[in-house]
Amino acid sequence: MNPKVLVLSMDSSTKKLRPKRLRVPHACDNCRSKKKKCDGKRPCKLCKNAEHECVYSDRRRNVMTPEESEELAPLPPRDVAMKLLWESWNRACVLFRFYHRPSIVKILDSFYEPSQGLTEEQAKARPLIYAILAVGALFAKDDLQEGDVTMREFYQDEGERYFVAAKSMLDVTNIDDVYSIQTMFMLTMFLQCSANLKSCYSYMGIALRAAISEGLHRKNSLVGPTPIEDESKKRLFWTVYKVDIYMNCILGLPQSISQKAVNQELPRDLDDENITSEGCLEQSWGKISSTGLNNEHTKLMLVLSKIHDALYPVLQWNETTYANMLSLQSDLDQWLLQLPMQLKPDYNWVDEAEREEYLKPSKLLHMDYLLARILISKPFIHCIAIEAEEAPHYAFQISVAWNCIQVAHEVVHLAQDMIDGNLLISGYWFSVHTIFYSVTCLMFYQHLLDLSLAKSNGMDVQNDCELGVHILMCLKNGSQAGERSFNVLNSIFKEFNRKTTDLSLQVRATVAPQEPMVTPEELKFFNMESDEYLDRLLKDFLPGEMDLESNFLEELET
Template identity: 25%
Template sequence: MRKNSVAGVAQARKRSAKVCVRCRRQKIKCSGTQSCFSCSNRNLSCIFDDMSQKVLVTRRQLAELKQRAAQLEKHTSDRHTSLGSASRERPPENTPDNYYTPPDGENPESGLVNPLVSGPPAFMSPGNGRTYYLGTSSNWSFARRVLSMVHEHVHKESLPTEALAFEGTAYDLGWDGSRTDPSPESPVIPTLDHAIFLINAVRFRCGRLYHLFDDSDFKESLYSFYSEGQRTRPRGLWYIHFLIIIAFGKMFTQVKYLKGKPAGISLFVKALQILPDHTLLYSSPMVSTEILCCIAIFYQSLDCRTASHNYVGQAMRMAMAHGMHTCMPVTDLGRDSVERCRKIWWTVYILDRHMTSIQGLPQSVDDHFIQTKLPSPVSSENITSLDMHIKLCRSIADINARVYATDGRLDRSFLLNIKGALSNLAGLADELNKSFPLHLEATDSGLSRVSAYLHLFYQQCVIVATRPLLFCFLKIRLESAETCVQSLQKSHNVRNLIKMCLDSALHSIRILHCLASQGLLETFLTFDLESLFISTVVLLMAPAIDRQLVVNDTWWHATADLIFNDMVEAGNQIARFRHSEIQQLDEKLNLLLPNQDQNGQSNPEVLQHSITKHPLSSHEAHTATPMEENSRADPFLGGETTRVTGCAFEPSLTSAEMMAMANSIELFDAEWVSTMMDNHAIW
């Protein structure tokens, strides 16, 4: 009997041995040692969660602990009362201006941070006395950070800024921004039929994505405007609105820019010159908010990002001051006004979320304060696209808040933040593919411009969420190529996240190629250019980190150059500057590839190949595309041959695949990233 009891005690003790996190999750036997046999055999981090281990205490010990906790709580409460509310709100004396108190539950000693958001704010100056802030999630600043880091590694000096383009330098508007003495001359106004044609072009290019004007009200004012003589025509807010819409129409319909200036620029400048003060704008909040949105989009297309973000902010505040973010009562305000306000609000919301992300700045409005409904559907297709557009904007805002927060960490929470962002994004994959199919493989059906835009936006969300890992590994690669490859091989899940980023970039270029082949590539609005730019940057980084990361290298290189050239030939100066920056980055990254002599000097033939590999002229672009099997004529390539499908890439991930990818990130992956970043001083 005694032997049985002793055996039972031995078994109980054996069952109560320590079990690591992975063995408990996998429900397998754990040796209880640090590291356990199972984790050691798989070369994985072995983590023991001591907080879940059960301990035995007596009732007396438990009572004493409760009494001590109550005394400590009372002492703390009395101390806070004596200090007073004023001292509680002030930081301690002699603390720096950037004093920060971590929120409850956060470990203030965790020092590893996202390299794109950590440390002091990053700035860059072109040498003219002005400085530019490099926003955390900004595509432009990400490329500049990568280019600067690689240039300093290769040339052992800071990146010169003379050959780089900065915001607002792509075009000469012929206006210094002053309204003190606007020109009394009126711009050339198109005839009525021409104006209707231009307005319809704006409706086709923007109508499914943004609300820029009210159809019925705008058309009524249009006919009234043309019914008057030139001298008696009105010059109020509608006239300003009309000038900007016509300027948009000229941008969309004129194939080539004249003398390097965008078409319709004189109409846009005139509208800005006569734009009244906000005291007058607030008297007509609906029209004024529509005007401010139009100005923001136009400025964004001129690469005046700060001005664009400023006008979106003004539109947001005007809309909120009018209560457009609330559930406006139809009985008091009328259905037409409420419906128009709903359309205006969601356009302001979309522009604010999208342009804030492009700038790399914090979001301005919390979603918890937004109560307005979607507008009543004119068609189910319109409301579905608006709903998806809003969901994607919320996703990019969620990514900015999780991955690019001011204390974005590269310890275990950093990778788990990426996991959370991808989990939220995964829920949109199936809905997007079902409601907005692309049919990239089809040869007998056209591509929907709206569907392509939404898919490009989705892929951009994936890239923005995962590209900090690429930046980290590039930094490790600059220290040691061997260490970089070994580090990537140690975590299959982290490597898969990087692969997901690159696959999204390849998928984006494929979509843009199909748009260009059907004449639907957007050469004025910058969203296609943004997608092309960020996709090309991350794809250029990959071979420098590990040459096995990217496949179809020749195809995407040639295709990206073709698309850049197509935009440049249409007169887009921003595309020309971005392409030049891409070529500089490509040249410097090629110097990191293992094609060097024994003295560490770059092979001149390899350098020459890296410079001339990507075509610059239209003729070179159309003849440099590689020949593939099963190819056929492609109108985008001017009769040359390449695969219509743009190489047989896998389709975009489904919701289940995205969720499986996110769920595969385990605690030991996060611990491994934390250790690796600490070892390489990436913060």
């Protein structure tokens, strides 16, 4: 008898996902020969522990084509699938709307209806369905208590099974239709939420190049036959494009396509239900659709792209740099000014329903707005080591440096507010990056204070550092993604601290050469102390040389 494994099922009383046991359709050769229970993974647990090669021979009696054969993971019951779809839509993709949800729900329903085989549309959309379920499974873990480790691991496994199924149905060398581009993007979201940025960047590149190849960056790609197709194309392009901008800015890489090459219009500010095959219905007055608020995020990402192009790297300080910074800050101010009232950071909600609909996107928009402000001021943070009275010609750079510290303070307190409201989880990798960077800036300032290399501006920076570390601990403990994020970000910001310290000492030597310089030994000690402080954030889940990448993610790399 084949062993049994857990799959997702909906608990009718709590409306939460719970596992139920089903038979594994195929045991590996080793487990079958030894009559052991096999968990059906590749490799299975028994083979992995025994360091045996895990082989699954083809035991099917009838030879079938890939379209009559079963997926690597069967679809879950319909109610579970709908739950995972909603988790993906309402958590992972709050600021990334790239499909028409009623159309996807209709396709999903069709898989649970009696049929003789897959239709052409089902065959094209099936990988997307699995990719959506994969991301939904990752975020479904947040319905559970942190102490429920077994169930959290189970959801992680389910997500990976759906991811592998979606990936296996795609030919990544031939991504040439909207469904396959949507699938590639959703797989990118899975990798991002798993903190696997290397594969995430590669997948994003495939999705963007495919979108450009299909002409989705141009208005002339809008050929119908219905508004659903046209609006889906606009949503898809702008979502792929802005996430590519996002990743390049964070990773310090050049932009993939210039804004000058794009003339596609933004999607219409319409609820999905107002977009039909027959035409578009008018949006209710004063109501912002989820696509409308996504458009505001897209506009912000375009400003972020301009910041990255203009200021990174800053090779020298001159009038052009000064003019660019003033212009970019003006662009950010204008973006905030024209933001709809419901999405402004200080908006007072009229009623609970409005608050429920707009609170999360408003907070996420605010976090990314603060990221843009940090990126404007980051190149000059080392200037907090000098006083304006000592060097009046550095007054602007000094004010920009202090602004970076102030924004870092705002980020930490916004993050705490979001955690208190259950609006921030470790799967939001970009937000975690912004928080981690802000904490590092604050820690850098605190270390300068400790060494008397900077003066206090009245901020309780020690408290901010402690609060920031507490927030990062909460996010780290939330998932494997949180742990991986910590590991990646720790190495990035150690290098940042070292370089920024060197710049601080150089600028102090230029401005006040009569002051005694920090000796090389003192500088070495300072950098070691900074590294150790960051290391302490990791020590409780890095007891030794631990590989945080799962076997599944290692397999993707090959």
